Amino acid sequence: MTYRYDHPRPALTVDCVVFGLDEGDLKLLLVQRSQEPFRHRWALPGGLVGMEESAERAARRELEEETGVRDVYLEQLYTFSAVDRDPRERTISIAYYALVKMTDHVVRAATDAGGAAWFSVTDAQDLAFDHDLIVHTACERLRGKLRYQPIGFELLPEKFKLSQLQRLYEVVLGTPLDKRNFRKKILAMDLLRPLDEVEQGVAHRAARLYRFDSRRYQELRRRGFNFEL
Amino acid sequence: MTYRYDHPRPALTVDCVVFGLDEGDLKLLLVQRSQEPFRHRWALPGGLVGMEESAERAARRELEEETGVRDVYLEQLYTFSAVDRDPRERTISIAYYALVKMTDHVVRAATDAGGAAWFSVTDAQDLAFDHDLIVHTACERLRGKLRYQPIGFELLPEKFKLSQLQRLYEVVLGTPLDKRNFRKKILAMDLLRPLDEVEQGVAHRAARLYRFDSRRYQELRRRGFNFEL
DNA sequence: ACAAAAGTGTTGGCCCTACACCCATGA
DNA sequence: TCATGGGTGTAGGGCCAACACTTTTGT
Numbered sequence: 265m266t267y268r269y270d271h272p273r274p275a276l277t278v279d280c281v282v283f284g285l286d287e288g289d290l291k292l293l294l295v296q297r298s299q300e301p302f303r304h305r306w307a308l309p310g311g312l313v314g315m316e317e318s319a320e321r322a323a324r325r326e327l328e329e330e331t332g333v334r335d336v337y338l339e340q341l342y343t344f345s346a347v348d349r350d351p352r353e354r355t356i357s358i359a360y361y362a363l364v365k366m367t368d369h370v371v372r373a374a375t376d377a378g379g380a381a382w383f384s385v386t387d388a389q390d391l392a393f394d395h396d397l398i399v400h401t402a403c404e405r406l407r408g409k410l411r412y413q414p415i416g417f418e419l420l421p422e423k424f425k426l427s428q429l430q431r432l433y434e435v436v437l438g439t440p441l442d443k444r445n446f447r448k449k450i451l452a453m454d455l456l457r458p459l460d461e462v463e464q465g466v467a468h469r470a471a472r473l474y475r476f477d478s479r480r481y482q483e484l485r486r487r488g489f490n491f492e493l
Numbered sequence: 494m495t496y497r498y499d500h501p502r503p504a505l506t507v508d509c510v511v512f513g514l515d516e517g518d519l520k521l522l523l524v525q526r527s528q529e530p531f532r533h534r535w536a537l538p539g540g541l542v543g544m545e546e547s548a549e550r551a552a553r554r555e556l557e558e559e560t561g562v563r564d565v566y567l568e569q570l571y572t573f574s575a576v577d578r579d580p581r582e583r584t585i586s587i588a589y590y591a592l593v594k595m596t597d598h599v600v601r602a603a604t605d606a607g608g609a610a611w612f613s614v615t616d617a618q619d620l621a622f623d624h625d626l627i628v629h630t631a632c633e634r635l636r637g638k639l640r641y642q643p644i645g646f647e648l649l650p651e652k653f654k655l656s657q658l659q660r661l662y663e664v665v666l667g668t669p670l671d672k673r674n675f676r677k678k679i680l681a682m683d684l685l686r687p688l689d690e691v692e693q694g695v696a697h698r699a700a701r702l703y704r705f706d707s708r709r710y711q712e713l714r715r716r717g718f719n720f721e722l
Numbered sequence: 723a724c725a726a727a728a729g730t731g732t733t734g735g736c737c738c739t740a741c742a743c744c745c746a747t748g749a
Numbered sequence: 750t751c752a753t754g755g756g757t758g759t760a761g762g763g764c765c766a767a768c769a770c771t772t773t774t775g776t
Contacts, residue, residue, distance in 0.1 A: 272544050273502040276585060315501050315583050319574035343572045343587050345548035354544050356505060358572050358585075427755075444757070445739065468753040469746035656727075673730070674766065697727040698773030 274345075274354040278323040279310035279395065281341065281359065281402035282333060284366040284382060285419040288431040291382040292399065293364075293371060294391070295330050301351050302392030308399070309380065310357065323360040331380040332372045337363040337418040342401055349394045357393075361402045363418035410436050414455060414491045417476040423459060425471035426450070433493075449493065455481050503574075503583040507552040508539035508624065510570065510588065510631035511562065513595035513611060514648040517660040520611040521628065522593075522600060523620070524559050527607040530580050531621030537628070538609065539586065552589040560609040561601045566592040566647040570631055578623045590631045592647035639665050643684060643720045646705040652688060654700035655679070662722075678722065684710050 282293035294306040309330040313322040320338065328334045341359040349355065372380050388399055410416055416432050417424075430446050450456065457477045462470035481491070511522035523535040538559040542551040549567065557563045570588040578584065601609050617628055639645055645661050646653075659675050679685065686706045691699035710720070 271504075271541060274505055274542065274544065275500075276503055276505065312500060313503065313574070313585075315503065316576060318576060319572060319585065340571060342569060343548060345542070345587070347545060347547060356542075356548065356587075358574070425755085442740075443755090444741085447756080448758095449738090465748085466754080467748040469755045471755055654728085671766070671768085672728090673768085676729085677731095678765085694775085695727080696725075696775040698729075700728060 274356045275350070276313045277310055277355055277357045278313055278319055278326060279308040279344075279357050279359045279398055280323050280327050280338075281308060281361040281399055282327065282331070282336075282364060283361065283402075283406060283419065284364050285432055285435075286366055286382065288428075288435055290385050290435050291366070292385050292388045293331055293333065293380055294383055294388060295380045297392055305390070305392040306381075306383070306388070307392035308359075308395045313358070319358045320360070323358075327362065332370070333362070333364055337415065341398070341405055344394060344398060346394065357398075359398045359402070361405065363415060365419065365421055367421045407436055407438075411493055412491060414476065414481060423461065423473040423475055425463060425473060426456075427471060429474075453484075453491070455484070455491075503585045504579070505542045506539055506584055506586045507542055507548055507555060508537040508573075508586050508588045508627055509552050509556050509567075510537060510590040510628055511556070511560070511565075511593060512590065512631075512635060512648065513593050514661055514664075515595055515611065517657075517664055519614050519664050520595070521614050521617045522560055522562065522609055523612055523617060524609045525607060526621055534619070534621040535610075535612070535617070536621035537588075537624045542587070548587045549589070552587075556591065561599070562591070562593055566644065570627070570634055573623060573627060575623065586627075588627045588631070590634065592644060594648065594650055596650045636665055636667075640722055641720060643705065643710060652690065652702040652704055654692060654702060655685075656700060658703075682713075682720070684713070684720075 280293075284291045284293060293309065295309050297303055297305055297307050309327055310323070311326040311330075313319055314325075317325065320340070323338060324334065327336075327338075338360050339362075341361045343356065343358045345356045347354060349357070366382070371382070385399070385403060389396060391399065410433065416429065416436070419432060420428055426447055427443075429450065430441055430443065433446070434441055455477055456474040457480075459473045459475060461473045463473065464470065485491075513520045513522065522538065524538050526532055526534050526536050538556055539552070540555040540559070542548055543554075546554065549569070552567060553563065556565075556567075567589050568591075570590045572585065572587045574585045576583065578586070595611070600611065614628070614632060618625060620628065639662065645658065645665075648661060649657055655676055656672075658679065659670055659672065662675070663670055684706055685703040686709075688702045688704060690702045692702065693699065714720075
């Protein structure tokens with residue numbers, strides 16, 4: 265099987281769709297390109313996969329190098345391989361999506377050349393390469409995943425109020441939810457630990473804070489429990 | 494951005510997990526390797542991605558070249574990129590899974606050297622490379638997908654009886670289903686067209702045949718309908 | 723006549739939906 | 750005292766699970 269060594273090969277990259285939540289606004293982390301092609305256009309953070317690292321490692325490395333973001337929820341999304349997706353040469357990209365707690369992760373300023381910045385998903389358009397398509401794919405995946413797996417918590421701070429969680433679901437799923445029914449359902453799952461803390465300094469009744477109990481979730485899942493909505 | 498042209502690059506392949514259903518037995522289509530490494534071991538059909546074809550095209554091409562199977566339901570599964578997954582050199586594989594109607598697709602005989610053959614999923618073990626892992630991933634995906642999208646029909650003949658459909662669900666999901674409830678639910682969706690035909694030559698009451706109405710499904714989906722179980 | 727699978731309805735309980743008012747807090 | 754979001758219960762309907770016998774056909 266020596267024939268393999270002679271073949272021309274596509275370049276192989278990773279790209280990351282990084283989601284964050286800011287006051288009920290779903291955001292994306294983008295970087296501005298400083299070189300051609302697509303110079304000055306915004307693009308997904310990403311880059312070449314090294315010979316000694318898995319694709320996921322490459323994604324995490326690029327994410328940290330380009331935006332300073334690390335230690336986040338990261339999952340493979342899809343591999344994009346259209347022949348003409350990169351005008352320079354044949355390039356295949358393994359796309360990942362990440363969920364970050366924006367409160368925890370401060371990102372490099374956008375004012376720097378080549379800096380990173382958060383955009384509302386609705387504003388993230390006309391990106392470099394086929395990144396519009398990748399973003400669209402990621403949004404659909406996030407919507408689907410959120411209904412069937414408790415990953416929304418990855419977008420919230422450790423301690424959050426139920427109304428934050430509800431707003432998150434409303435934003436991502438695109439439908440309003442009934443407050444009483446939402447609370448009943450999510451609390452009935454017994455996945456949230458109520459804390460003895462309430463939010464501080466608000467001009468109305470202070471909300472109780474909760475924390476997602478992931479131990480409990482693992483436990484329930486082993487017993488055949490399936491998260492939904 | 495000229496640095497890219499100098500870099501060593503991983504080889505890039507596709508692999509296909511091909512599912513078929515045979516009398517209520519879930520099967521996999523494998524090919525026997527004729528070369529090292531893993532000579533004589535069974536493996537997933539697949540091969541290198543060409544410079545002028547997308548990964549999906551490569552998957553379809555390899556599938557036809559190695560097994561004669563074509564025109565099937567095919568979907569991207571996952572991209573496997575562990576550094577040591579190929580002992581020869583760094584190789585990344587974009588895995589696909591396919592669903593074929595075994596009655597329609599006759600496959601090249603396994604007796605040929607390098608031939609293809611169907612294996613029960615439970616027997617498909619000790620495959621070449623990381624193909625055990627790929628198969629396992631595909632089985633999980635199939636299970637998940639089957640519950641939320643009407644793709645089971647891709648494994649059945651055009652005309653099928655409800656008991657075949659039920660057995661399919663039972664096999665893939667691994668749980669017995671109640672006959673009356675199953676029929677009520679699936680018929681209530683109004684996705685199956687009853688035919689004026691019944692099966693022939695059986696030593697018991699002949700079953701009515703049905704056909705999946707995919708036009709109807711597209712229609713319902715545009716109106717917000719979501720298939721489930 | 724028997725073996726083997728096809729086909730068919732009802733009931734009880736659970737869950738989901740719809741819906742409106744009082745509470746606590748800071749300004 | 751007002752504005753703002755936090756927090757709570759119930760009733761009706763639809764959906765799901767459980768369950769057993771009759772029908773048809775070939776041998």
